[in-house]
Amino acid sequence: MAYNNMKERLIRGAFSPGEKLTVRAVSQMLNVSSTPARDAINRLVIDGALVYSGPKTVIVPHLRLVDLEEITQMRLALEGLAAELSVKTVTDVTIAELEAIQTKIDAALDERRYFDALWHNKEFHFGIYRLTAMPYLLQVIEALWLRVGASFNNLYPEFSERRYGARNHRVAIEALVERDAQGARAAIETDIRDGFRQMKKADNERDQRNLCRS
Numbered sequence: 001m002a003y004n005n006m007k008e009r010l011i012r013g014a015f016s017p018g019e020k021l022t023v024r025a026v027s028q029m030l031n032v033s034s035t036p037a038r039d040a041i042n043r044l045v046i047d048g049a050l051v052y053s054g055p056k057t058v059i060v061p062h063l064r065l066v067d068l069e070e071i072t073q074m075r076l077a078l079e080g081l082a083a084e085l086s087v088k089t090v091t092d093v094t095i096a097e098l099e100a101i102q103t104k105i106d107a108a109l110d111e112r113r114y115f116d117a118l119w120h121n122k123e124f125h126f127g128i129y130r131l132t133a134m135p136y137l138l139q140v141i142e143a144l145w146l147r148v149g150a151s152f153n154n155l156y157p158e159f160s161e162r163r164y165g166a167r168n169h170r171v172a173i174e175a176l177v178e179r180d181a182q183g184a185r186a187a188i189e190t191d192i193r194d195g196f197r198q199m200k201k202a203d204n205e206r207d208q209r210n211l212c213r214s
């Protein structure tokens with residue numbers, strides 16, 4: 001339970017790149033003893049989602065640009081496929097659920113509640129992907145989000161101000177309404193590419209700041 005809880009938080013961008021986490025902090029956060037907290041941390045280190053910076057401290061790693069590029073290419077292929085296949089089983093109920101989630105995202109962006117926006121963003125995407133009824137596909141996509149989830153924090157505030165994601169989500173919903181498989185795939189791929197460009201920009205800016213300090 002502790003592992004799944006921490007994993008879900010990382011996927012949804014609850015922690016930023018470079019953020020430090022101790023066994024005690026994780027224990028208090030999850031309201032568990034130190035043993036399950038330590039076990040959860042160790043499993044997430046094996047997953048590559050955390051790295052040790054000391055005997056009792058881990059950090060959320062910054063993704064190297066080469067890793068971000070690789071993950072993005074995989075996301076385009078797999079999430080694009082999931083969006084395309086979702087059209088076969090989408091229902092009016094599902095579309096209403098996605099619209100409700102997007103309304104929550106819009107409200108969070110209006111109020112600069114970026115953590116909430118990221119939390120609901122995962123619900124939106126996986127609400128589409130689950131329509132494939134392909135558990136192995138979802139498992140691989142989730143593993144990719146585990147590695148990139150913290151970097152989603154770099155999307156804001158620009159993604160909020162320009163509403164890239166919100167626009168892409170609306171296009172995806174329209175494609176689902178029309179049962180347009182290629183349109184759904186294109187909308188999700190555009191969303192991923194827009195996110196990649198912003199995360200790459202944030203990575204370059206961080207490198208520039210580090211150069212100025214050295």
